[in-house]
Amino acid sequence: MLVKEGKSVFNGVAIGKIFVYRKADKAVSQNQVEDTTAEMARFEAAKEKAMSQLKGLYEKALKDVGEEEAMIFDVHQMLLDDLDYNESIQNIIENDKMNAEYAVFMTCEQFAAMFLSMDDDYMRGRAADVKDISERVISILNGSQVSPEAMPEPVIILAEDLAPSETVQFEKDKLLALVTQKGSANSHTAILARTMNIPSLVSTDVEVDPDYDGKMAVVDGFAGLLYIDPDEETLTKMYEKKGRADQQRALLQEMKGKETVTKSGKHIHLYSNIGGIQDVDAVLENDAEGIGLFRSEFLYLECDDYPSEEVQFEAYKTVLSRMGGKKVIIRTLDIGADKQIGYFDLPKEENPALGYRAIRICLTREEVFRTQLRALYRASAYGTLSIMFPMIISVKEILRIKEIVEEVKLELAREDKPVGNVELGIMIETPAAAVISDLLAPYVDFFSIGTNDLSQYTLAIDRQNQSLDNFFDPHHEAILRLIQVTIENAHKYGAWCGICGELGADMELTQRFIQMGIDELSVSPGYTLALRKRIREC
Template identity: 40%
Template sequence: MTMFKGIAASDGIAIASAFRLTDPNLSFDKKTVDDSDHEMSRLHRAIDISKQELRTIQQRTLKDLGIHESEVFKAHIAILSDPEFLKRIENTISSQRVNAEYALKTVSDGYVKIFNSMTDNDYIKQRSTDINDVTKRVLSHLLGVKLTDPALIDHQVVVIAHDLTPSDTAQFVPNYVKGIVSDMGGRTSHSAIMSRSMEIPAVVGFQGDLADIHNGDEVIVDGLTGNVIVRPTPEEKHRYQAKIRDFQARTSQLAAFKDEATTSSDGKHPILAANIGTLDDLQAAIENGAEGIGLFRTEFIYMDSESLPTEESQFNIYKTVVQKMAGKPVIFRTADIGGDKDLPYLHTPHEANPFLGYRAIRMSLDQPDIFRTQLRALLRASAYGNLSIMFPMIATTIEFQHAKRIFEDERQKLLEKGVAVGDIKLGIMVEVPAAAILADQFTNLVDFISIGTNDLIQYVMAADRGNRRVSYLYQPYNPAILRLIKHVIDACHENQTPAYMCGEMAGDQKAIPILVGMGLNEFSMSATSILKSRALIKELDSREMVTLANKTVSMASTSQEVLKYVHQALDES
């Protein structure tokens, strides 16, 4: 028996035989050619076939997993349709008189090198993976080599791979692929997100040599702890079979919490809401007993459109969401587009550091026509349910006041036309440290504050959460982060302003006891985290958690010390 560690990326435990997913031989020689037109014809034929395959995978992923997970293949098709990308390959063929394989690989390697040098955000790193994925597909058609087809796996396995592309993961059949082990990627990679959507236990960032795992070896994947056990002893296998039964029983028991209110053992009632981006996500939120929608990512509507979505198309989506939530609160975040979520039809300039660039409210205020269209759609939809709006990436009070003036202007115009408008609350996402520090000033202006921990943590720690070399600094339990969060929540309480959270931290089982102690009013998380979070909160005494929260911000100096206090508090409660 050999045990390895990695990053727990998707909950669950699996025991099955290893299936090594290896790439075929796509090696080739550089060749000088006389007929450049013939090489370009080969290139375009290979690209056309690749795009058709990607459309097929996209449609299957859309049907099986939803819009969000299928978006990556839309991006892959866009890469192969990019005139600049194609022009560079064609120029390399004609100017250097080389074969299509060499030109394709040279150009794609150039892009990958540039993207890999920009270690400041997940988006750029994922673009590198996307370029490699589509290049591999086109190369396979140029060389006449068949790619490994994960859809052909016909028995229960744990897939072992150096790196899983989104194309690979989307073709897994969950009945056969029981677990995943990869030595690349993190929790925020496309493949990890898809694994969670498909409920396949996964461990990424494998800290060992994958060559030590052979085809047919029995493997245990613990997606709860990040453990990978190869060739387990009968005793170890028996122990994990018991853990699987416990996990399944626990999952079944959680269903009983669906229709219950979220109440701590001493009677406190925080709200558990869901983060969603599509109508497909909405159904999962309802099925998991969400008490509201704490974050609707409206940018997905823009990302799923070939051009700017119309007011009417947006209105219909927003109206459907609030109607289906039947009076429960729904918070729509205005579009966080630009920068790291580039929309090809907007022709925004490339930025070296898009997470700190032209995005979200900065883009909305700079292009008010787009912003006003969205606000009108939201205002009209508010007549059909409990609708609130929050603005992302707010850094200054002036930005919020500017956005509010535009909102009020559009509201007044609709009222003058006799259009029904509901009572809308306006809030901000606190993800920029400057806004967190000035939370007391914002509480005099807004109806609520929602803390976006994903960006806030990496901005405070100056560390890209997707960069493996500095990932150790992405520390949600760091006392500096906790102090800043407490500062925001305290400022909200002092001014009777509700304090919400919509980042990954809101559904973190280790962070929830601390946040309960800080008095967070609403926890908004992925739908699959709601029931286990509700079960946890029911076991907590908020008065004891106040003591815990105070300890973490006043006595701890490291994340490890914070976690020690959490474990002690849970053991004693």
């Protein structure tokens, strides 16, 4: 039995097999083969597996985003089955006696170049599709595929590190736990793990060894331990510990349907943070009053190109409709820093956390911003929508945002598209915004304090840097004073104020936040009932 120590980012016990997540190896080697029949059989088997995966992706997309967007996976199946494409691969294998990976790669290059040379925009767009299907087949052939479809059953993911774009691709029902060798407890991947309500460890002293693949393991999120090949005694103890944790969660179910009020009768709005449509079930299951943070950037992370207005509209409409009139606060696109999206082609920066991100991208790439705002306002007719804008540091930014918002609303009115009454708010994530919150408050309906970024900027500690975890103090008095002044200034000008960062779920601070006058707390769905219990005890 191996016992490895890590930093827990979500409590709980998970027991199951390890799935070693490896970055896809995109390098393709060129090798001569003697047995071309066997090599063709390898290609056909990989093609068949790729087809099966694409069919699965089509069905999932059909359910999640609708037929129009699901059709891309139908197109991929047709391209993969294309006669010319397959004959090219066959010729390279049989006539040139080359390995299947190289045959697929060369065919991909030829077909992509052919599509790119065409005048028709639609046909030019097929170049990316050919590359997509070819990379899928190559990754199956060389054994480097790490996609969710490769996971045979619910597993414990073991990885060196996980970017948000990688974490978001996993099927929640296939995940028992996440364990990473690197990573910080304050990273976005950690936040996603908490949203998914699964035990997770980061900064774990474990090698990402392929030999661990398929081995039985236990993740103890309470103690921050990973057991690989646990002995019978340990396994028995962990099953008992898991049973107690499950029982405790069951007791919290008694909090469902109860008001989130303090003993003195003060009501606190208790909302949930989510990353996508798939998280709405968790919000409803945990009886949150609404959604306090919908991270809309994950819609972009899941796409290979800018999501269209229709794709976004359908996603926002679905969430609003499912919430049945409860408030849904959607944050506009917040990428940059650790959330990189290839097709945005963002410049390389020395310090991306202080760079081109969030509202700075939206106000300099207005076509992207306007598309999102149009989708949001169209969706607002189907529920109770509030919109908040991230990384605001000046009144000038708010005034420009409101100008664009009015222009978008006028466009929609001219098109006879109905919109609802939408609250507008901003995130307080920098010391600058907190200090001038008295100047910002008159222009908005609410503040939402993003304590993750506020903490890192106030303490000058990169939340992604695990070597600085010992210096990071989320209870630092400077942070708490900035929160206090923000709440006071919001109330002075008739705005309400909430917290949507990780500190919102810190039970040690709940009493203090209430004393400060906080109106709302938005946390990962899994914390909702425990926080309701804590508030009712204050």
